[in-house]
Amino acid sequence: MKIHSKIYMALIMLFLYAPIIVMVVFSFNSSNSTGVMVGFSIKWYGELFNSSSILNALKNTIVLALCSSVISVIIGTLAAVGIFMLKRKWLKSSILTVTNIPMMNPDIVTGVSMMLLFVFVGQMLGMREVLGFGTLLIAHITFNLPYVILSVLPKLRQTDPHLSEAAQDLGCTPFKAFFKVVLPTITTGIVTGFIMAFTLSLDDFIISYFTSGPEYQTLPILIFSMTKRRVTPDIYALSSLIFVVILVLLLIMNITQSRAENKSKKLRTKEGY
């Protein structure tokens, strides 16, 4: 690679990581400023574990992400199987078009539209406060579903339809054939869908912002309300910790992946391909 290509790449990396470096550095600030570095201290990391609002929001975020991704994987896998089985083309394409809507629409419109529905239904039922965990859960399931469906569908297309038929010829009920034959072959798609749903749900701010109530705050919503006032370095400390966790997880994934690739390469050369 030429030297100017290297410089170009390095500059883009600097651009992408500059705010993250700033965040990590200022999380060790001894004063409560996020503008001027005064001295080194790790007190914000200690503060983090004493802040009940941050810990509570973290717990809320994880609970919501787990519930919404599990439910959307169940509904989404079922939906993918249903869509795959559909014979009528126009029906299939119209369901897929509707599935694409939450992905194509800007998040703010998705959030606002769901909020309007919840408020409207809440008014009809005479409820004073509709927005809360329930509405957040519904919203998260809704924006997760397309990602689950679109990661399971291609796997279904790759499976051999004769396998399921063979299982049924050999005496399986269609139900049993699905669990014994089809499900194992689409597992990777389901796992991908789950991971995507989980991470999207963890990170979502815009849709949650419009569909959540005051009593169930997730971490991104808490961060937003903190940045409306003055940010103290404790939130930087939290983000730095999250950054380290993500970095370690991805590095492990990357290393295992490249090891597996090297192994298969070696195997292939041994077998003389």
Next chain:
Amino acid sequence: MNTSSRASGLINAPYTAWAMIFIIAPLGMVAYFAFTDRAGNFTIANILSLNNYLEAFLRSILFALIATIICLLIAYPLAYILSKSKANLQRNVILLIMIPMWMNFLIRTYSWITILSNNGIINSILSYFGVGPLRMINTSGAVILGMVYNFLPYMILPIYSIMSRLDNNLVEAASDLGASSSQVLRKVIFPLSLPGVISGITMVFVPSVSTFYISQKLGGGKMLLIGDLIEIQFQSAYNYNLGASLSLVLMVLIIICMAVMNKFAYDEGELII
């Protein structure tokens, strides 16, 4: 045949119901609120009053267009360089590009304040060299920078994924037949990478044109975008009807932009063939 279509109907029922209630109905709600007043009577006053916000609409489109073009100009060479480099480097750089996407965008955007503010990092470095403080924060440039920063990975990844799968034989064939390297780029590589470019453009333009957090933090609340106006209507002014009509227009605007672009891409595709 009959039982199988009944079975597929049964499997499809839960998701179809979910999509009807939580995807289609909320969009209907947006239209309903946009064309009614607070008492629920039909009116077009909301839509007519949007004339007052023409400036914000034009500004949003302009900023999003500039940010999209800058992203494309940065991402395209990077994707090209990357697709030509060693497999190991490719994987590591892609990983490095994806890590920031996993971090909360509110915090990453907020960190830019520390970098850009009047007594921030860049200005401290500049004053060391005797250059007076530059006003960077709360300018339109800062807002566009925030958009480019947040959405650049969404431009890099689709273009890279197309380029890395490009058939190298086509490039070699073109050079064997006497094409210069710039001709190869123009006549072979660019047309083949167009699908990646198109999806990159949509993935950057849609969130840029509808953002509100970036303009709030880096624009100092002085440069209102459509997203800001919608957010204000729903979170502080509580004028849901006006907010709904703003959302409706935003949605229509994006549909028009995408239709124009898809048509453009289609024509371009035919031209090449």
